[in-house]
Amino acid sequence: MTIQGEQIIGQAISKGGQGTVYGIAAATGEKLEPAFGGASKADLGRACALADAAFDTYRETSLEDRARFLETIADEILALGDELVERCMAESGLPRPRIEGERGRTMGQLRLFAGVLRDGGYLDARIDPAMPDRQPLPRPDLRLRNVPVGPVAVFGASNFPLAFSVAGGDTASALAAGCPVVVKAHSAHPGTSELVGRAVHAAVEKCGMPEGTFSLLFAAERAIGEGLVADHRIKAVGFTGSRTGGTALMKIAANRPEPIPVYAEMSSINPVLLFLGALKERGAAIGKAFVGSLTLGAGQFCTNPGLIIAVEGEGLDAFLRGAEEALVAAPAAVMLTPGICSAYAKGVAAVEGHASVSVVAKGQAGETLRGQAALFRVSASDFVKSAELQDEMFGSASIVVVCRDAAEIKSVVSALEGQLTAAIHITEGDHEAARAVLPLLERKAGRILVNGFGTGVEVAHAMVHGGPYPSTADGRSTSVGSKAIDRFLRPVCYQDLPDGLLPDALKDANPLGLWRRMDGKMTAPKA
Numbered sequence: 001m002t003i004q005g006e007q008i009i010g011q012a013i014s015k016g017g018q019g020t021v022y023g024i025a026a027a028t029g030e031k032l033e034p035a036f037g038g039a040s041k042a043d044l045g046r047a048c049a050l051a052d053a054a055f056d057t058y059r060e061t062s063l064e065d066r067a068r069f070l071e072t073i074a075d076e077i078l079a080l081g082d083e084l085v086e087r088c089m090a091e092s093g094l095p096r097p098r099i100e101g102e103r104g105r106t107m108g109q110l111r112l113f114a115g116v117l118r119d120g121g122y123l124d125a126r127i128d129p130a131m132p133d134r135q136p137l138p139r140p141d142l143r144l145r146n147v148p149v150g151p152v153a154v155f156g157a158s159n160f161p162l163a164f165s166v167a168g169g170d171t172a173s174a175l176a177a178g179c180p181v182v183v184k185a186h187s188a189h190p191g192t193s194e195l196v197g198r199a200v201h202a203a204v205e206k207c208g209m210p211e212g213t214f215s216l217l218f219a220a221e222r223a224i225g226e227g228l229v230a231d232h233r234i235k236a237v238g239f240t241g242s243r244t245g246g247t248a249l250m251k252i253a254a255n256r257p258e259p260i261p262v263y264a265e266m267s268s269i270n271p272v273l274l275f276l277g278a279l280k281e282r283g284a285a286i287g288k289a290f291v292g293s294l295t296l297g298a299g300q301f302c303t304n305p306g307l308i309i310a311v312e313g314e315g316l317d318a319f320l321r322g323a324e325e326a327l328v329a330a331p332a333a334v335m336l337t338p339g340i341c342s343a344y345a346k347g348v349a350a351v352e353g354h355a356s357v358s359v360v361a362k363g364q365a366g367e368t369l370r371g372q373a374a375l376f377r378v379s380a381s382d383f384v385k386s387a388e389l390q391d392e393m394f395g396s397a398s399i400v401v402v403c404r405d406a407a408e409i410k411s412v413v414s415a416l417e418g419q420l421t422a423a424i425h426i427t428e429g430d431h432e433a434a435r436a437v438l439p440l441l442e443r444k445a446g447r448i449l450v451n452g453f454g455t456g457v458e459v460a461h462a463m464v465h466g467g468p469y470p471s472t473a474d475g476r477s478t479s480v481g482s483k484a485i486d487r488f489l490r491p492v493c494y495q496d497l498p499d500g501l502l503p504d505a506l507k508d509a510n511p512l513g514l515w516r517r518m519d520g521k522m523t524a525p526k527a
């Protein structure tokens with residue numbers, strides 16, 4: 001067995017001595033061997049010191065060398081073979097096709113960032129040549145490029161144990177930017193974390209990257225995660241998880257003598273607006289498709305459709321019938337951890353017990369550690385008075401907000417907190433009504449989609465997986481897609497530096513062959 005319960009601090013792989021963490025089989029609640037040794041404060045300090053020491057060497061590695069490093073991580077993950085898939089299935093309760101698909105996505109993300117590096121556009125090289133004769137004052141020579149911010153702390157997500165975890169999107173984008181990474185493993189999947197950590201460690205060695213480029217810590221106590229964010233050598237944080245956890249880390253980061261950004265993806269209920277034409281044309285079919293999205297992965301997606309908004313009438317009745325029919329057949333599903341399962345049950349019970357809410361339908365009941373799907377309804381006027389109905393129920397539960405007219409739809413959307421996604425279901429006849437609500441949706445969400453649901457995020461250049469607070473801590477960023485690299489970069493301007501002192505990206509001869517913004521115009525490299 002490759003899993004030894006060991007942490008990775010630079011080149012050293014050893015068992016932490018500060019308490020223990022066990023993986024738990026999601027389906028049974030049983031402990032999985034081996035025990036993982038928790039990191040001590042000294043371990044944490046060593047990981048951060050090594051990351052800091054590695055930074056200047058690592059960030060100066062060539063674009064091609066870093067691209068190969070990311071591709072090597074992808075290859076090493078695949079080489080873990082079935083041991084990774086089986087351990088990940090056991091720890092998460094997610095089925096094999098999902099885990100295999102997620103492994104492919106994880107490798108795809110690493111390769112995407114290898115492409116981003118080879119392209120070099122992320123450096124955003126700009127040159128405003130000197131104008132010595134300009135009147136009334138000469139202009140200096142100004143050149144800009146992005147540089148990495150420094151070591152990054154990553155807190156992986158429980159619900160994407162591969163694609164949003166140890167070598168997931170945050171790690172891939174930070175390493176691509178030139179930032180060493182210290183990962184605090186999620187206690188929901190320590191075995192998966194160690195395996196993937198070993199793959200990254202092997203890639204560091206194979207590619208000759210400096211020690212400290214990557215470390216992985218297990219934590220038996222919250223003080224380790226808190227200490228990681230507080231450590232002065234850490235310059236940014238990537239996080240996916242609960243609103244409580246994300247905001248706790250944001251506070252620690254903001255209270256440091258040198259505050260740093262926390263890119264936390266937290267909670268979102270992803271409103272879905274059903275317009276009259278679409279409901280009339282295919283209400284029942286939308287209801288069925290909605291339940292497919294709602295129950296995907298036991299509903300444990302941050303993009304899960306947790307709120308349906310529509311005007312009452314025959315179309316909505318057809319939607320509700322279609323949804324009910326699909327929902328009552330939905331089996332109870334194993335959830336990621338006993339804690340997440342009980343939090344889900346508590347959230348559902350709170351909504352069910354709410355004075356203004358009624359039950360539309362429930363899925364099949366199941367054994368312990370399984371979540372039962374549920375659909376509720378509430379009137380628009382009651383919804384806007386009840387902020388608590390916006391709390392994320394992390395699982396297969398959703399609320400239909402029944403509006404009297406288009407004006408009520410707007411008042412419901414206006415009352416919403418920030419969201420990752422907003423979906424609209426329309427026909428051509430609904431375009432005018434949709435156009436009226438789009439500016440409001442832009443204020444609320446990071447991604448707006450038509451005739452679909454937000455689950456299943458495409459990893460691409462134009463993707464935004466982010467949104468106004470509380471869906472993320474900073475709605476100016478994305479955690480999925482190539483733009484995720486921007487979170488770990490900052491611009492530096494070089495004024496009047498002689499060519500010999502300039503970084504390659506900005507030298508006159510353009511040795512990296514970059515597209516650059518010359519005096520405001522995008523300019524191709526000379527052939």
Ligand SMILES: NC(=O)C1=CN([C@@H]2O[C@H](COP(=O)(O)OP(=O)(O)OC[C@H]3O[C@@H](n4cnc5c(N)ncnc54)[C@H](OP(=O)(O)O)[C@@H]3O)[C@@H](O)[C@H]2O)C=CC1
Pocket residue numbers: 155156157158159184185186187188219221222223224225226240241242243244245246248249265266267268301302339340343344392393394
């Ligand atoms: N919207 C979304 O994308 C997601 C939302 N969730 C929500 O979060 C709930 C719990 O899920 P979970 O994944 O455990 O999320 P958590 O926020 O509880 O944990 C995420 C990570 O952050 C760490 N952490 C959390 N709080 C602190 C803190 N105060 N100090 C230091 N470290 C901290 C955890 O450590 P440790 O491993 O020790 O717990 C874990 O590594 C779910 O029921 C759901 O409501 C979860 C996943 C995704």
Ligand SMILES: O=C(O)CCC(=O)C(=O)O
Pocket residue numbers: 157159160164240300301302303454455456457458465
């Ligand atoms: O749907 C996806 O691909 C990503 C969803 C996500 O980020 C999450 O559920 O935490």
